[in-house]
Amino acid sequence: MSVELRGITKSFGALVANDGIDLRVETGEIHAILGENGAGKSTLMNILYGLLSPDSGQILVDEKPIIISEPSDALAAGIGMVHQHFMLIPVFTVAENIVLGHEKVNGFGVLDLEKARSEIARISKEFNFDVDPDAVVETLPVGIQQRVEVIRALIYNAKVLILDEPTAVLTPQETDELLQVMKNLKKQGTSIIFITHKLREVQEAADRITIIRRGKIVGTALPTASQEDLASQMVGRPVDLTMNKSPAKIGKTLLEISNLTVTDSTGRELIHDISLDVHAGEIVAVAGVQGNGQTEFARAILNLEEHVSGSILVDGKDILGETVRGSLHSGIAFIPESRELDGLIGSFSIAENLILDTFDLAPNAKGLLMSPNTVTNEAVKRITEFDIRSQGANELVSSLSGGNKQKVVLARELSRPVKIVVASQPTRGLDVGSIEFVHEKIVQERDAGRAVLLFSTELDEVFALADRIAVMYRGTIIDIVPATISRSDLGLLMAGVKPKVSS
Amino acid sequence: MNKFKKYIEETSKSIALPLLAFFLAILSGGLLIAFSDPKIYKLWKSPLEFLGTGFASAGHAYLALIQGSIFDGNLTSKNFLLGFYPLSETFVVAAPLILTGLSVTLAFRAGLFNIGAQGQFIFGAIGASYVGFHYNLPPVIHALAAILGAIVLAGLWGGLVGFLKARTGAHEVIVTIMLNYISVYFLLWLLSTQTFLRKGRQDPIAPPVNENARLPKLFGMDYRINLGIFIALGVAYLIHILLSRTTWGFQFRSVGANTLAAKTAGMSVPFVMTSVMVICGALAGLGGAVQVMGSEYALTAGVAGSFGFDAITVALLGRAKPLGTVLAALLFGALRAGGLTMQANTTTPIDIVLVIQALVVLFIAAPAMVRAIFKLKNVKSGTDMAAKGWNG
Numbered sequence: 001m002s003v004e005l006r007g008i009t010k011s012f013g014a015l016v017a018n019d020g021i022d023l024r025v026e027t028g029e030i031h032a033i034l035g036e037n038g039a040g041k042s043t044l045m046n047i048l049y050g051l052l053s054p055d056s057g058q059i060l061v062d063e064k065p066i067i068i069s070e071p072s073d074a075l076a077a078g079i080g081m082v083h084q085h086f087m088l089i090p091v092f093t094v095a096e097n098i099v100l101g102h103e104k105v106n107g108f109g110v111l112d113l114e115k116a117r118s119e120i121a122r123i124s125k126e127f128n129f130d131v132d133p134d135a136v137v138e139t140l141p142v143g144i145q146q147r148v149e150v151i152r153a154l155i156y157n158a159k160v161l162i163l164d165e166p167t168a169v170l171t172p173q174e175t176d177e178l179l180q181v182m183k184n185l186k187k188q189g190t191s192i193i194f195i196t197h198k199l200r201e202v203q204e205a206a207d208r209i210t211i212i213r214r215g216k217i218v219g220t221a222l223p224t225a226s227q228e229d230l231a232s233q234m235v236g237r238p239v240d241l242t243m244n245k246s247p248a249k250i251g252k253t254l255l256e257i258s259n260l261t262v263t264d265s266t267g268r269e270l271i272h273d274i275s276l277d278v279h280a281g282e283i284v285a286v287a288g289v290q291g292n293g294q295t296e297f298a299r300a301i302l303n304l305e306e307h308v309s310g311s312i313l314v315d316g317k318d319i320l321g322e323t324v325r326g327s328l329h330s331g332i333a334f335i336p337e338s339r340e341l342d343g344l345i346g347s348f349s350i351a352e353n354l355i356l357d358t359f360d361l362a363p364n365a366k367g368l369l370m371s372p373n374t375v376t377n378e379a380v381k382r383i384t385e386f387d388i389r390s391q392g393a394n395e396l397v398s399s400l401s402g403g404n405k406q407k408v409v410l411a412r413e414l415s416r417p418v419k420i421v422v423a424s425q426p427t428r429g430l431d432v433g434s435i436e437f438v439h440e441k442i443v444q445e446r447d448a449g450r451a452v453l454l455f456s457t458e459l460d461e462v463f464a465l466a467d468r469i470a471v472m473y474r475g476t477i478i479d480i481v482p483a484t485i486s487r488s489d490l491g492l493l494m495a496g497v498k499p500k501v502s503s
Numbered sequence: 504m505n506k507f508k509k510y511i512e513e514t515s516k517s518i519a520l521p522l523l524a525f526f527l528a529i530l531s532g533g534l535l536i537a538f539s540d541p542k543i544y545k546l547w548k549s550p551l552e553f554l555g556t557g558f559a560s561a562g563h564a565y566l567a568l569i570q571g572s573i574f575d576g577n578l579t580s581k582n583f584l585l586g587f588y589p590l591s592e593t594f595v596v597a598a599p600l601i602l603t604g605l606s607v608t609l610a611f612r613a614g615l616f617n618i619g620a621q622g623q624f625i626f627g628a629i630g631a632s633y634v635g636f637h638y639n640l641p642p643v644i645h646a647l648a649a650i651l652g653a654i655v656l657a658g659l660w661g662g663l664v665g666f667l668k669a670r671t672g673a674h675e676v677i678v679t680i681m682l683n684y685i686s687v688y689f690l691l692w693l694l695s696t697q698t699f700l701r702k703g704r705q706d707p708i709a710p711p712v713n714e715n716a717r718l719p720k721l722f723g724m725d726y727r728i729n730l731g732i733f734i735a736l737g738v739a740y741l742i743h744i745l746l747s748r749t750t751w752g753f754q755f756r757s758v759g760a761n762t763l764a765a766k767t768a769g770m771s772v773p774f775v776m777t778s779v780m781v782i783c784g785a786l787a788g789l790g791g792a793v794q795v796m797g798s799e800y801a802l803t804a805g806v807a808g809s810f811g812f813d814a815i816t817v818a819l820l821g822r823a824k825p826l827g828t829v830l831a832a833l834l835f836g837a838l839r840a841g842g843l844t845m846q847a848n849t850t851t852p853i854d855i856v857l858v859i860q861a862l863v864v865l866f867i868a869a870p871a872m873v874r875a876i877f878k879l880k881n882v883k884s885g886t887d888m889a890a891k892g893w894n895g
């Protein structure tokens with residue numbers, strides 16, 4: 001089945017999210033749509049799936065124009081979608097989730113799941129999915145939950161499957177498995193629209209690539225195109241994807257963590273017995289799949305966790321049990337995991353956010369009185385220095401884009417006198433251009449002789465920046481390896497499997 | 504000067520919604536007044552007369568409201584200036600209300616919902632009264648001492664809330680509601696003790712505060728207006744400075760706007776909660792002192808009236824800004840002062856004033872509704888209210 005979009009335009013107020021988009025997806029092809037965050041990919045797919053209605057434009061299935069005004073129309077036409085954010089009910093079983101909205105009851109008025117069960121089993125077998133229809137969704141790993149979504153689409157005979165950023169939540173292994181599933185589906189004649197901003201995946205799985213920027217199609221490419229080429233089309237300017245970093249000039253140990261254990265208030269261990277040294281002039285990346293204790297580890301270093309034992313030596317001085325403020329001012333820059341939640345105050349200006357942890361120190365304040373003029377002047381300097389695109393120091397942070405928000409956090413933390421940089425997922429959700437900027441800054445910090453501890457779930461990021469890699473799995477560091485480790489070995493380690501050859 | 508201009512500009516931008524809400528409340532209040540007049544029900548048959556009578560009763564009532572709150576021509580026979588007696592009464596009522604309103608406003612800005620201004624007001628009144636009647640001190644010093652007594656007592660009472668929240672996570676809404684009860688009954692008990700019983704009286708009224716501990720009157724004995732209103736305005740300015748210019752205010756606002764980010768940046772949330780509530784208590788307590796030392800001159804069971812509860816409305820109406828709070832308190836002072844005259848001069852009961860106040864809150868709390876009624880798009884909504892209520 002082929003699908004064609006003609007002249008699709010959709011505006012949200014003044015913002016044109018989709019601007020006259022023409023797109024054709026052939027039978028049995030994997031068609032990748034590549035674009036930065038906010039390019040309009042989800043909007044376009046929501047239109048195709050009937051969740052949004054376009055301002056103008058036409059949808060054709062097998063050359064015939066059809067009207068899709070709600071998802072049931074799309075399903076009837078053979079179009080299924082797996083959303084960026086799953087739409088499953090966690091406490092229901094797989095089968096219950098799949099029949100949701102299409103429930104059939106037997107003669108006694110009781111929900112009939114038998115048919116769904118057998119269908120799930122059939123599809124599961126056909127595509128090698130390995131999904132138990134009676135498992136409760138919340139007990140399943142994310143990768144399997146995603147397959148449930150895929151099964152849901154297939155069970156309603158989807159011939160065109162839309163996958164909106166399906167790999168964002170997956171481990172490297174799960175990603176590889178998903179790409180394999182996509183190839184299997186393709187063999188059976190299913191067309192797949194694969195949305196992503198990760199270049200490697202596109203090259204690996206796609207037959208054709210369409211690149212969207214700011215709501216417009218800016219080009220098409222074949223998977224043989226180079227990553228640089230794809231990235232620059234996506235961003236709209238030349239991009240250098242290889243981090244040019246010189247070999248690390250390792251100095252003395254600045255951060256020495258020993259036997260760090262964190263428990264929650266009930267005494268359950270969140271991280272267990274972690275020991276790790278970070279030296280001046282090196283970047284140690286803590287790699288791991290999301291949710292393996294990285295958050296607690298990073299927070300514990302800043303004494304943001306409550307039940308902690310072990311020791312944290314900053315340049316030889318144990319800071320465990322210090323206040324958060326004391327920890328920050330012992331010389332640690334902290335880029336927290338979520339800029340919106342704990343990095344910034346959205347309703348404050350850029351200038352105010354730049355002094356969140358130095359508001360009462362000279363020259364920002366004299367005694368109890370703050371010095372607003374100094375604060376603003378300093379902010380103006382930071383805005384230039386860190387290239388924060390804004391309307392000025394008094395603009396509210398909430399109105400900035402993700403990349404510029406993160407620049408505010410960086411500008412604040414890296415402008416203090418620090419010896420150590422602890423960065424938690426510093427590029428999560430950022431576009432290519434901002435990622436480049438953040439990476440450059442982190443390498444600059446390293447080269448200036450600071451010890452950098454980087455927490456990242458992205459393999460690309462880990463390989464681009466790390467001098468050494470510590471792998472976190474189930475709350476502990478299972479191995480520390482040199483950055484020369486292979487991608488697949490690192491992927492295995494992240495899944496808790498120690499490869500034979502390890503350092 | 505420039506900054507003042509900017510402040511005014513910002514305030515006026517966010518003032519549209521409260522003004523519209525107030526306008527709607529007055530309008531609905533007018534309808535209520537019209538329909539609360541029994542005459543009107545006999546006029547169903549002739550629409551013109553029906554409308555005319557309705558307008559007339561609402562008009563009379565609102566005129567009386569203005570006569571009772573701003574200017575009353577009937578009072579000018581002896582002396583023209585006496586016509587402004589109602590305005591002076593408005594200020595008398597507004598002074599304590601500004602202070603309790605500021606108490607709620609400040610708490611809002613730090614993300615706390617202070618329902619306890621009533622209890623804090625009572626403790627302030629107790630402190631001022633005790634120091635006022637029990638000691639004999641020279642002028643000025645005695646007044647300052649009484650104010651200090653009020654601030655310390657009420658500050659501790661308020662601080663207790665912040666301390667409990669910081670230490671145990673007890674929600675301030677529940678704690679302040681409970682402390683309000685305790686305050687009221689503590690006051691009743693206190694007024695029955697030997698120390699607080701006025702000689703020769705059986706009813707719950709404390710001895711009068713000494714002359715030296717009273718706030719000076721501003722325009723002679725004919726008016727009750729006293730230094731209290733200037734104390735309130737001065738304190739409002741101080742709170743503005745506290746919030747916008749000091750490191751404490753910065754921390755308060757940070758914790759109020761995003762507690763997690765404030766904590767991650769190394770601010771001490773327990774310190775903020777406790778110190779904010781101490782100041783809030785002191786503010787409401789100062790309101791109690793102004794009431795006792797400025798107009799009542801004695802502690803009574805009903806000394807707090809509804810100053811502490813109206814304070815919540817005032818802070819909401821003032822959008823949790825000091826200047827807004829002052830304006831809202833003046834408005835409410837006028838409603839209160841005028842309501843009495845309205846009740847005396849027309850058949851409209853003072854309760855209608857309470858209804859108008861309640862409607863204002865309703866319209867403020869439902870900005871979407873006001874926006875829909877006026878088809879507004881860009882009026883700032885109430886997002887600058889940081890308190891998170893039950894989820895906080």
Ligand SMILES: Nc1ncnc2c1ncn2[C@@H]1O[C@H](COP(=O)(O)OP(=O)(O)O)[C@@H](O)[C@H]1O
Pocket residue numbers: 012015017035036037038039040041042043044
């Ligand atoms: N419902 C909406 N209302 C207003 N703006 C929206 C809405 N949905 C998306 N947008 C805006 O449209 C643009 C495109 O969004 P989206 O399609 O989600 O991008 P992508 O999926 O490519 O990251 C973004 O700027 C986004 O903020």
Ligand SMILES: [Mg+2]
Pocket residue numbers: 041042043084164165
């Ligand atoms: Mg999207």
